[in-house]
Amino acid sequence: MRALTFDNRFVRELPGDPEAGPRLRQVTGALWSRVEPTPVAAPRLIAHSREMAAALGIDEAEIATPEFAAIFAGNSLSTGMFPYASNYGGHQFGHWAGQLGDGRAISLGEAIGADGKRWELQLKGAGPTPYSRMGDGRAVLRSSIREFLCSEAMHHLGVPTTRALCLVGTGEAVVRDMFYDGHPQAEPGAVVCRAAPSFLRFGHFELPASRGDIDLLRRLADFAIARDFPEIEGAGEALYAAWFVEICERTARMVAEWMRVGFVHGVLNTDNMSILGLTIDYGPYGWIDDYDPDWTPNTTDAHGRRYRFGWQPKIAHWNLARLAQALAPLFSSAEPLQAGLDRYAAAYTEADRGNVARKLGLAECREEDIGSIRDLHVLMHDGEVDMTIFFRALAEVDPESPSLAPLIGAFYDEEKRMRTEPSFMEWLSRYAARLRHDPLSATERRARMHAANPKYVLRNYLAQQAIDRAEQGDGSGIAELLDAMRNPYDEQPGREAFAEKRPDWARDRPGCSMLSCSS
Numbered sequence: 001m002r003a004l005t006f007d008n009r010f011v012r013e014l015p016g017d018p019e020a021g022p023r024l025r026q027v028t029g030a031l032w033s034r035v036e037p038t039p040v041a042a043p044r045l046i047a048h049s050r051e052m053a054a055a056l057g058i059d060e061a062e063i064a065t066p067e068f069a070a071i072f073a074g075n076s077l078s079t080g081m082f083p084y085a086s087n088y089g090g091h092q093f094g095h096w097a098g099q100l101g102d103g104r105a106i107s108l109g110e111a112i113g114a115d116g117k118r119w120e121l122q123l124k125g126a127g128p129t130p131y132s133r134m135g136d137g138r139a140v141l142r143s144s145i146r147e148f149l150c151s152e153a154m155h156h157l158g159v160p161t162t163r164a165l166c167l168v169g170t171g172e173a174v175v176r177d178m179f180y181d182g183h184p185q186a187e188p189g190a191v192v193c194r195a196a197p198s199f200l201r202f203g204h205f206e207l208p209a210s211r212g213d214i215d216l217l218r219r220l221a222d223f224a225i226a227r228d229f230p231e232i233e234g235a236g237e238a239l240y241a242a243w244f245v246e247i248c249e250r251t252a253r254m255v256a257e258w259m260r261v262g263f264v265h266g267v268l269n270t271d272n273m274s275i276l277g278l279t280i281d282y283g284p285y286g287w288i289d290d291y292d293p294d295w296t297p298n299t300t301d302a303h304g305r306r307y308r309f310g311w312q313p314k315i316a317h318w319n320l321a322r323l324a325q326a327l328a329p330l331f332s333s334a335e336p337l338q339a340g341l342d343r344y345a346a347a348y349t350e351a352d353r354g355n356v357a358r359k360l361g362l363a364e365c366r367e368e369d370i371g372s373i374r375d376l377h378v379l380m381h382d383g384e385v386d387m388t389i390f391f392r393a394l395a396e397v398d399p400e401s402p403s404l405a406p407l408i409g410a411f412y413d414e415e416k417r418m419r420t421e422p423s424f425m426e427w428l429s430r431y432a433a434r435l436r437h438d439p440l441s442a443t444e445r446r447a448r449m450h451a452a453n454p455k456y457v458l459r460n461y462l463a464q465q466a467i468d469r470a471e472q473g474d475g476s477g478i479a480e481l482l483d484a485m486r487n488p489y490d491e492q493p494g495r496e497a498f499a500e501k502r503p504d505w506a507r508d509r510p511g512c513s514m515l516s517c518s519s
Helices: 009-013 050-056 066-071 141-157 202-210 214-228 236-261 309-330 335-360 367-383 387-396 405-410 414-436 442-452 460-471 476-485
Strands: 032-034 044-048 084-086 089-092 095-099 105-112 118-124 163-176 185-196
Touching: 009 032, 009 084, 009 105, 009 214, 044 050, 044 066, 044 141, 044 476, 050 141, 050 163, 089 202, 095 202, 141 163, 141 185, 141 460, 141 476, 202 214, 202 309, 214 236, 214 309, 236 309, 236 335, 309 335, 335 367, 335 387, 335 442, 367 414, 387 405, 387 442, 460 476
Parallel strands: none
Antiparallel strands: 032 084, 044 163, 084 105, 089 095, 105 118, 118 185, 163 185
16 A cells, blocks of 8 residues: 555654553553554455545555555554554543543554645554553444444534544454443454544543643643644743633534534543544444433433433533643633633534524524524424434425424324424414515525435434444445435435434334443
8 A cells, every 4th residue: 555644743742651562551741652553363344435535645446455454454554654542531421530541542643645634543443552441452343333434424414523534344353241231242343443633632631630740731732732723823821722712612613513413422521522623432422313302322321311412512511621620730810711611602602503593594593593493392302303304304394384294204203293283383383484584585595404404314223224234244334324424415316215214123222222332
């Protein structure tokens, strides 16, 4: 394979662990540890993203070679690669967890793509690192498929996200107890190569701050600003303040996009929050089928529901407050940090109001529209209505003669539909009256709504169907599903099966309703 060009600034400019290798240990005074991927028995390419490959300048002929599969399974290195695992901490489910680090992710280096952008390439499932704790550093095929597909699906939806280059089978089994219930099973293993301009997380800054290593904290902050935020100007506290505001704004926009498309991250720990405002670490995520603000896909969170759909804006703010605490030693007062947190709230409100206008097909979001969509959300929950199908079909409602007919297919339960129909009709009448006084034409409104309300999202049951086929040796379902997700806002004749609501058989099936962090 043609050698990629690497510019490994992270390991070149920041202090590393003097010890190499995967021995478990507390790593202090360092932000990374040199560790080699552990080779696998039989690397085999299962899927790849042609868009991500093109961004890196890798052509299809190179992808088809055995060398490509070997490199991205961790069996060999290309010129310029310098594999390492990074060191960070984090708050997990609201509690400080201390050192965490890349336990099963090994970065190969920072490639400069054909698009001129910096792409850190990271193998997830490539073997043990100093931060693996009790884990084996591996990943199973099911979770790797989910991460690969969701990374690319979110990109095509227009949601800020890390990307995925490829998915490689290892030819080895990995033992996992999926629901931590004492029934471990051997599953096929895989490695996914994910890509991002940076994988720096809130937890990277929390760990040195927790240890009182302010010099390392400052050095990391200076590095992150110089490499990842070159557009920010200033010096001293003013520079740090502008940087924190930017992190808060990016986080707000990201979460607002999650809420727009019905995505639930599932495990919003601070070590799963990117300082670039990218969706990172696709573990027990899920997509809202029937609208429920209290739903979480994470079995570990089933009791407390800390990371439920409706709480995501609040949790992101809480996580930013933890980052602010970590950065506090860089400031003489808390005011600039509070200003950043205030900016998060304002930026989220701005983004959310913009999304309300887009989803309802309005030229602008007025105060009355906020109350209107809140009323709609209550109705959707009471009526057990599919979020994606409802908002997509809402564009078909005629404001001159509003009817529930275009929306019937979004209901999961006929009895609930009949019970809530009078309330829905009352809401539709108000909505139609609002549209009649909006300056957008019918054509403009429909186009605006279709651009904000996807027809295709990566529903859990669709991913599970692809997983089931892949575990039987047929990986074609992954490519088929990815191809549908490439154009989520377009009508795609012949692909209606990818736009249907969740079938009854998937309501309680593992992988379709609830997932665990086990992968």
